[in-house]
Amino acid sequence: MKPALSVVAAGVVTACLLAASNAAAFSASAPYAAPATRSDVIRVAMEPRGQVKPQFQRRLVRLATNEQPGTIIIDTNNKYLYLVEGDNRARRYGIGVGRDGFGWSGVVKVGRKAEWPGWTPPPEMRVREAKKGHKLPAFQEGGEDNPLGARAMYLYRNGNDTAFRIHGTNQPWSIGLNMSSGCIRMMNKDVTDLYDRVPIGTKVIVVGPGNKQGEVSYQDRGVDVLRTIFGG
Numbered sequence: 001m002k003p004a005l006s007v008v009a010a011g012v013v014t015a016c017l018l019a020a021s022n023a024a025a026f027s028a029s030a031p032y033a034a035p036a037t038r039s040d041v042i043r044v045a046m047e048p049r050g051q052v053k054p055q056f057q058r059r060l061v062r063l064a065t066n067e068q069p070g071t072i073i074i075d076t077n078n079k080y081l082y083l084v085e086g087d088n089r090a091r092r093y094g095i096g097v098g099r100d101g102f103g104w105s106g107v108v109k110v111g112r113k114a115e116w117p118g119w120t121p122p123p124e125m126r127v128r129e130a131k132k133g134h135k136l137p138a139f140q141e142g143g144e145d146n147p148l149g150a151r152a153m154y155l156y157r158n159g160n161d162t163a164f165r166i167h168g169t170n171q172p173w174s175i176g177l178n179m180s181s182g183c184i185r186m187m188n189k190d191v192t193d194l195y196d197r198v199p200i201g202t203k204v205i206v207v208g209p210g211n212k213q214g215e216v217s218y219q220d221r222g223v224d225v226l227r228t229i230f231g232g
Contacts, residue, residue, distance in 0.1 A: 051173070052094065052172055052173065052175045052176065052187065053094075053175075053176050055094070055176075056079065056080075056093075056094020056095075056175050056176045057094065058091065058092070058093050058094070058189075058190050058193065059091075059092045059223050059228070060089070060090075060091060060092075060223065060224045060227045060228050061082075061089075061090055061091075061092045061220055061221070061222060061223055061224055062088050062089065062090075062220075062221040062222060062223075062224045063082055063084065063088060063089065063090035063092075063218060063219070063220055063221065064088050064217075064218065064219040064221060065082075065084055065088075065090075065216075065217055065218035065219070066217050067084050067203075067205070067216070067217075067218065068084065068086075068203075069084050069085055069086035070083075070084065070198070070202060070203075071083075071084045071202070071203045071204075071205065072084075072110075072166075072194075072198065072202060072203065072204040072205065073090075073205045073207065073216065073218055074095065074166075074184055074204065074205065074206045074207060074208075075207050075218075076095075076097040076098070076103055076105075076184075076206065076207060076208035076209075077207070077208070078220075079094060079095050079096070079097060079175070079176050079177075080092050080093065080094065080095065080220070081093045081094075081095045081166070081184065081186065081194070082218065082220075083194060083197060083198065088221070089224060089227065091193075091194075091197075092220070093186055093187075093190045093193075093194065094175045094176055094186075094187070094190070095175065095176075095184050095185060095186055096169065096171075096174045096175050096176065096177050096178075096179055096180055096184075096185040096186075097177075097178055097179075097180060097184060097185075097208070098178060098180050098181060098182040098183070098208075099178045099179055099180065099181075100178065102180065102181050102182040103178075103182070103208045103209040104164070104182055104206065104208055104209060104210065104212075105206050105207060105208035105209055105210050105211055105212040105213045106157065106206055106212040106213055107157075107203065107204070107205050107206075107212075107213055107214065108155040108156060108157045108162055108164070108204045108206065109155070109156050109157070109201055109202060109203055109204060110153045110154070110155065110156075110166075110198060110199070110200055110201065110202040110204060111154050111155065111156030111159075111161065111200065112153075112154040112156070112161075112200065113151070113152070113153050113154070113195060113200060114142075114151070114152050114154070115142075115150070115151055115195075116142035116143060116146070116150060116151075117142050117146070117148045117151070117152040117167070118139060118140060118141050118142050118146070118148075119139070119140045119142075119146050119147055119148050120138070120139050120140075121136045121137070121138075121140075122163060125181060126138075144170060145170060146170065147167075147169065147170060147171075148165065148167040148168060148169075149167055149168020149169045149170060149185070149186075149188045149191060150168040150188040150191060150192050151167065151168050151188075151191045151192050151194075151195040152165045152166070152167040152168070152191075153165060153166040153167070153191075153194075153195065153198065153202075155204060163182075164182050164183050164184070165183045165184070166183070166184045166186065166191065166194070166204070167183060167184070167185060167186070167191060168185070168186060168187070168188040168190075168191040168192070169185040169186065169187070169188070170188075171185075172187050172188070175187055184206075
């Protein structure tokens, strides 16, 4: 009876590991003590408005691509960001993308990085929002109320700032939606994880409207079960 018991025990362990991996969907980075909020800063959409859908939680996946390890591929249509790790492996993150009229595509690089970044709304955004009755500040210091969230990676083309960023958000419920003005937003725990893995100079391919990204080959073949259970 011992071999039979061993098989049953192994099955129970595997089931528990799968359940734990699906429930936790990876541990977040160490908590950060955000700067104290100021009385003159208005909280922006901090209240919960529903949960992030399970398919947009961080996952280790099997990704077939000819892009080099370390490359970021952003699929704006399916709301996923992939960090290529080689050997048909990648980390997949759920994202929020530009609303209608604000989508874009192209090949850029991470030109700058910042922790708890300040936010300077572009003049055209301030004008656009003012017409809707929303008064935006000329500058907002970093912190939990800041729309850029915990981290930001500034996207450059030919050495020039494109004004687009990969950044966190204080609106986690917006992940999986088309809501931004063109920037790529992520949950704070995910943007912190990505931030720690990519250096300045990282190639970023944004697949979206206009197909200005050129020829890019990638195929998401689903969750990498073995890596999810055993790591690596």
